[in-house]
Amino acid sequence: MGTQxxxxxxxxxxxxxxxxxxxxxxxxxxxxRQKEIDDWLPITSSRNAKWWYSAFHNVTxxxxxxxxxLPFAMSNLGWGPGIVILILSWVITLFTLWQMVEMxxxxxxxxxxxxxxxxxxxxxxxxxxxxxxxxQLICEVGVDIVYMVTGGKSLQKVHNxxxxxxxxxIKLSYFIMIFASAHFVLAHLPNFNxxxxxxxxxxxxxxxxxxxxxxxxxxxxxxxxVDYGYLAHSTSGTVFNFFSALGDVAFAYAGHNVVxxxxxxxxxxxxxxxxKSMWRGVxxxxxxxxxxxxxVALIGYYTFGNKVEDNILISLEKPEWLIIxxxxxxxxxxxxxxxxxxxxxxxxxxxVLVKKLNFRPTTTLxxxxxxxxxxxxxxxxxxxxxFGGLLGFFGGFAFSPTTYFVSLPRQNP
Numbered sequence: 001m002g003t004q005x006x007x008x009x010x011x012x013x014x015x016x017x018x019x020x021x022x023x024x025x026x027x028x029x030x031x032x033r034q035k036e037i038d039d040w041l042p043i044t045s046s047r048n049a050k051w052w053y054s055a056f057h058n059v060t061x062x063x064x065x066x067x068x069x070l071p072f073a074m075s076n077l078g079w080g081p082g083i084v085i086l087i088l089s090w091v092i093t094l095f096t097l098w099q100m101v102e103m104x105x106x107x108x109x110x111x112x113x114x115x116x117x118x119x120x121x122x123x124x125x126x127x128x129x130x131x132x133x134x135x136q137l138i139c140e141v142g143v144d145i146v147y148m149v150t151g152g153k154s155l156q157k158v159h160n161x162x163x164x165x166x167x168x169x170i171k172l173s174y175f176i177m178i179f180a181s182a183h184f185v186l187a188h189l190p191n192f193n194x195x196x197x198x199x200x201x202x203x204x205x206x207x208x209x210x211x212x213x214x215x216x217x218x219x220x221x222x223x224x225x226v227d228y229g230y231l232a233h234s235t236s237g238t239v240f241n242f243f244s245a246l247g248d249v250a251f252a253y254a255g256h257n258v259v260x261x262x263x264x265x266x267x268x269x270x271x272x273x274x275x276k277s278m279w280r281g282v283x284x285x286x287x288x289x290x291x292x293x294x295x296v297a298l299i300g301y302y303t304f305g306n307k308v309e310d311n312i313l314i315s316l317e318k319p320e321w322l323i324i325x326x327x328x329x330x331x332x333x334x335x336x337x338x339x340x341x342x343x344x345x346x347x348x349x350x351x352v353l354v355k356k357l358n359f360r361p362t363t364t365l366x367x368x369x370x371x372x373x374x375x376x377x378x379x380x381x382x383x384x385x386x387f388g389g390l391l392g393f394f395g396g397f398a399f400s401p402t403t404y405f406v407s408l409p410r411q412n413p
Contacts, residue, residue, distance in 0.1 A: 036361070037354055037355065037361055040350075040354075040361040041347055041350055041351060041354075041361075042190060042191040042192065042343050042346050042347045042350070043113050043114060043191070043192070043261050043264050043265075043343070043344065043347045044113055044264060045190060045191045046191045046192070046193040046194075046265055047264070047265055047266065047267050047268075048193065048265075048267060049192070049193055049196070049262075049265040049266045049267075050266075050277070051266070051276075051277035051278070051280045051281050052281060052284075053192075053193070053196055053199075053262075053265065053266070053281065054262055054263065054266065054277065054278045054280075054281025054282065054285070055203075055280075055281035055282075055284040055285050055288075056196075056199050056200045056202075056203035056204075056281075056285075057192070057196075057199050057203075057258075057262045057281075057340060058255060058259070058262065058281060058282055058285035058286075059203040059206060059207070059285045059288050059289070060199045060202040060203045060206065060333070060336050060337050060340050061254075061255035061257075061258050061259075061262075061337065061340050061341070062252075062253065062254070062255035062285065062289055063203070063206040063207070063210065063288065063289055063292045063293075063333075064143070064147070064206070064252070064254075064333070064334070064337050065146075065147065065150045065311075065330060065333070065334055065337075066248065066251045066252035066254075067206070067210055067213075067252055067292050067293055067296050067297075068209075068213060068296070068311045068312050068313060068330075069248050069251075069252070069310050069311060069312075070086075070248070070249070070252055070293060070296055070297035070300070071296065071297055071300030071301045071304065071308045071312050071315075072245075072248070072308050072309065072310040072311075072312070073245040073248040073249055073252075073297070074245075074297050074298070074300070074301035074308075075228075075230075075231065075245075075301060075305065075306040075308055076230070076231075076241040076242055076244065076245035077242060077245045077246075078228070078230065079228065079301075081242075082245075082297070082301070083298070085246065085249055086249065086293065086294065086297055089249055089250075089252075089253050090253070090286070090289065090290060090293070093253045093255075093256070094282075094286050096256065097255075097256055097259060097282055097286075098279070098282070100118075100256060100259045100260060101259070101263060101275050101278045101279050101282060102275060103118060104118075104260055104263045104264075104274060104275060104278070105268060105273055105274065105275060107121070111264065111268065111274075112260055113260060113261065113264035114260060114261060114264070114344070114347070115132055115136050115257060115259075115260050115261070115344070116128065116129055116132040116133050116136065117260075118132075118260060119131055119132030119133075120132075133348070136257050136344070137345065137348075139254060139257045139341075140257055140258075140341045140342070140344055140345050141345060141377065143254070143337070143338075143341045144338050144341050144342055144345075144377045145377050145380045145381050145384075147334040147337055147338045147341075148176055148179060148180060148338070148377050148378055148380075148381030149172075149176065149381045149385055150330065150334050151175075151176070151179035151330075151331050151334045151335065151338075152172055152173075152175035152176030152177075152178070152179045152381065152385075153172065153175070153385075154327040154328070154330045154331045154334070155175040155178060155179060155327075155331060156169075156170070156172055156175045157313070157314075157323075157327045158324050158327045158328060158331075159175070161320055161323065161324050161327075162324065172385055173382045173385075176378060176381050176382050176385075177378065177382070179331070179334075179335075180374060180375075180377075180378040180381075182335055183335070183338060183339070183342075183374045183378075184371060184374055186198060186335070186339055187339070187342065187346070187370040187371065187373070187374050188366065188367060188370060189339070190366075191265070191343070192261065192262065192264075192265045192340075192343055193265055195336070195339045195340065195343070198335065198336045198339055199336050199339070199340055201332055201336060202332060202333045202334075202335065202336020202337055202340075203288070203333075203336070205329040205330070205332040205333040205336075206292065206329075206333045207288060207291070207292060208326075208329045209313075209326045209327075209329035209330050209333065210291075210292035210293075210295070210296050211292075211295075212322060212325065212326040212329070213296050213300065213312050213313060213316070213326065214295040214296045214299040214300065216316045216319075216322055216323075216326075217299045217300050217302075217303040217304075217312070217316065218299060218303075220303055220316065220318075221303070222302065222303055223303065223304055223305065223307070225307075226303070226304065226305035226307070227305045227306050227307070228301075228305050228306065229306060230306065231306045252293065253289075257341070257344070258340060258341060258343070258344055261343065261344045261347070262278070263275070263278045266278055296312065300312045300315075313326055313327060313330070342370075342373065342374075345373060346366075346369070346370055346373065349369050349370075349373065350365070350366065350369060353365060353369060
């Protein structure tokens with residue numbers, strides 16, 4: 001019996017040694033497949049962005065069509081509360097954005113490339129997904145649906161101004177479909193860096209139509225019957241409009257949902273971490289935000305008072321050529337913004353298809369999945385053209401937590 005144990009040990013040792021290379025080979029194969037998938041997914045496929053990419057990506061993400069509703073929000077907030085809320089929102093969202101930029105690489109050797117990855121680190125693997133992903137999807141898909149409607153309405157406005165003599169106006173549904181046709185093409189650009197040209201054009205357009213909005217208001221002058229009181233005649237109505245306006249402001253400052261994904265495209269080294277380049281771009285972006293938001297909100301409200309429309313370009317009927325130009329600028333901008341908000345959604349869809357459902361990462365898979373997403377947002381936009389009226393709800397339910405309350409509890413690395 002005493003001689004048997006060494007014999008068993010010696011016979012099992014070579015077997016264990018043979019298993020080690022097999023296990024290592026499986027691990028290497030798994031890591032290689034993971035790398036191939038990451039190189040294919042839109043968020044992690046390219047990390048050669050420059051600092052100025054983050055500048056116009058953040059401008060495009062933030063200065064959306066929501067800026068045109070700020071005078072209307074001011075009419076429901078009033079001068080004092082409105083100015084305070086605009087300034088506080090600018091300061092708070094800049095601070096929370098700085099936090100996100102810092103947290104992108106707060107764990108040595110790891111980058112939180114996606115919003116939900118940061119949520120998983122803070123709240124745990126499963127709980128983090130359930131807390132972050134629903135809110136992020138509400139924000140991003142909701143914005144894309146709103147932009148479908150906004151793009152269609154802007155095209156319709158241009159058509160109606162150019163062809164005023166036509167008796168039978170074309171339905172909004174057709175203009176939404178025309179607007180969507182651009183996205184059935186642009187949706188197939190593979191990653192963030194590939195849409196940088198579209199994003200730059202959108203950023204320039206946002207600054208342009210914002211400038212048109214407040215300069216045209218100055219040219220029009222304060223209206224003779226201007227009134228700065230609240231429109232609602234009851235306390236409950238005033239309170240409801242006030243909170244709805246808070247949601248509109250939250251929507252206007254939304255952009256944090258794509259910040260980590262934008263930073264993921266910037267190269268990073270120990271000597272030059274990505275947060276340096278990202279923060280330079282963010283500072284430029286927030287200067288542009290201030291130049292767009294404050295003049296439009298304050299001058300627009302000062303000019304029209306509580307009679308301002310929920311889109312200030314509707315209140316500005318003349319000069320016609322300038323309003324036509326501004327609406328076309330809006331169209332170009334929301335094309336870029338749609339793509340910017342859609343890219344993280346594409347990444348989520350493709351991650352589930354490839355990692356969970358084991359589809360092969362092919363061009364065909366990307367073609368089908370992205371076309372279905374564009375078709376979905378187009379269908380909802382056509383079915384519910386009043387979707388923009390829900391901005392107050394979305395602002396309070398999803399944009400506020402992901403933009404204003406983003407200081408996630410940290411775990412020790």
